[in-house]
Amino acid sequence: MTAGAPTRDATMVTVRERTPEKPRRWSADDAFALALRLASLAVLAAVLLLIWQTWLGSRPAIQAYGLRFLTGTAWDPVAEKFGALPYVVGTLVTSGIALLLAVPFGIGAAVFLSEIAPPRTGAVISFLIELLASIPSIVYGLWGVFVLAPFLRTLVEPWLIKHLGFLPLFQGFPFGLGILPAGLVLAIMVVPTVTSVTREILRALPDSLRGAALALGATRAEAIGVTLDAARPGILGAVILALGRALGETMAVTMLIGNTNHLSWSLLGPGATMASVIANEFTEAVGKLHLAALFEVALVLFLVSLVVNAVARLIVLAATGGRRDVAGAA
């Protein structure tokens, strides 16, 4: 029992002092605390297990290819040539598209929820956005394949080709499946993260900011600009958190990206991400090296998302003044 406001601890201390203590030996309390500590170590063990197992599995590939693994563009299981660059690029491009779309809309929605909407409306919409976040990836994938893809193929992509086709990004044929559709469904999936975290960060800001801006004659929008400016570091954390989610997202992307290992400039063409190549090839990997290469893709993906998440959480914690911990311990 350590958590709580200072008054709580003060009472605790008096209770302890009045209890007549025998010379301390190993007590049931110590055993209990030890058991709880061991259980909490399971969390650390889980992370170590993920690193250890993916590293173990990928050793043959690491030995065979070294750093060339990340820069090679050829992925040919038959010839046992494995370069993961197309998947790294695919992951970055789809996540980039997702953030490009999700960040402005997500922040706009967060501003609406915390600064503009009447409290009750805000609560209802926040709840809906939380629902959006709880929908399983596979359901997004199904919807993406049967609703989003035909819509893009018949309406959006022909338009892009006609009007923006001079850019290499929008050349090719309207497939409906490809990098752009995958990025779009990713955007829908990560937007709740951007909105929820940004909303919390805006709420954590002192009201005097808005008040001062309004008192100086700022319009509503200008006052919002002031709060957004103050929230900038926290919003960056929200964006990186969303990036972490986008990088590792598997099912919906695998179903929509079209799956090819060729690099191309066109966003309309098919591609693949690190997560999607694992999902597609893992159970069918025949050669030892093929499997090891997929393990290595998983290892790289995990390390990258570990770093991204760690950084994002540090930023968010700092931006909210470690708010979660204000309620409890240190």
Place this chain on the structure above:
Amino acid sequence: MSRERPDVVLPAGVHWRRRVANRVAIGGCVLATALVVLPLGLLVLRLLESGLHGLSLGFFLHMPKPVGEPGGGMANAIVGTLIVVGIGAAIAVPVGVAAGVYLAEYGREQLANVVRYTADVLAGAPSIVVGVAVFGLLVVPMGRFSALAGGVALAVLMLPTVVRATEEVVRLVPASYRQAALALGAPSWVATLRVVLPAARAGVTTAALLAVARASGETAPLLFTALGNRFWSVHLDQPIATLPVMIYDYARAPYSDWNSQAWTGALTLLVLVTVLSALMRLATRNIR
């Protein structure tokens, strides 16, 4: 914000450009919110439209039929999901609750800060990586895909949710409960187990169910662990069908009756996952 916000009335002297900018910015925020919520509406509507007509008792009770034969259900996948998620919960809930109690009761130790942070980071781990790691841990040594491996993979994914949510609800128990127990002469561990934890029971149950709900929708970690199975199996050491993986297989198949069963499966999954977690969220709000 939960306070009233009086409308800002701009005085007459404000330049028209600022007025327009104000309108545009606020309108933009409203539009952004609408666009963020829009997919939810579209998705739910389409799920109901395509999923409902395949919904029948047989869907829950019958086995999958070969392509072309009408009827057939996903009974094995539904039972499989229950089994795999059950294994996951059996591992993650006791360990996670204990770890959560630790964070709430001994939360000032350095170890607690490390565990808290690691749990947050683990929560962001790509679920497919968990599948790959458990493949190496269990599937390779056992020589086959199994329900057990699927359950372990889900346990890893549930753990951070259970830990963090348990910590939060245990913290909500008033300190006076604990102090009263100690004043009556109970040792600290008895106070925790017999007084604090029972007081937080509703919250801990909610935490566990939230984790279960999330895990039941996971597909990626099951692809290389539980694999899938066209047949009835409840053996823990054999491949087992699960609802998310079956939806994936049926959605990719080039047969329209399979596709329509995928929609019904997705509707079932959505009710299972989203409705469960929505209820949990409402419940935790009331506890607070």
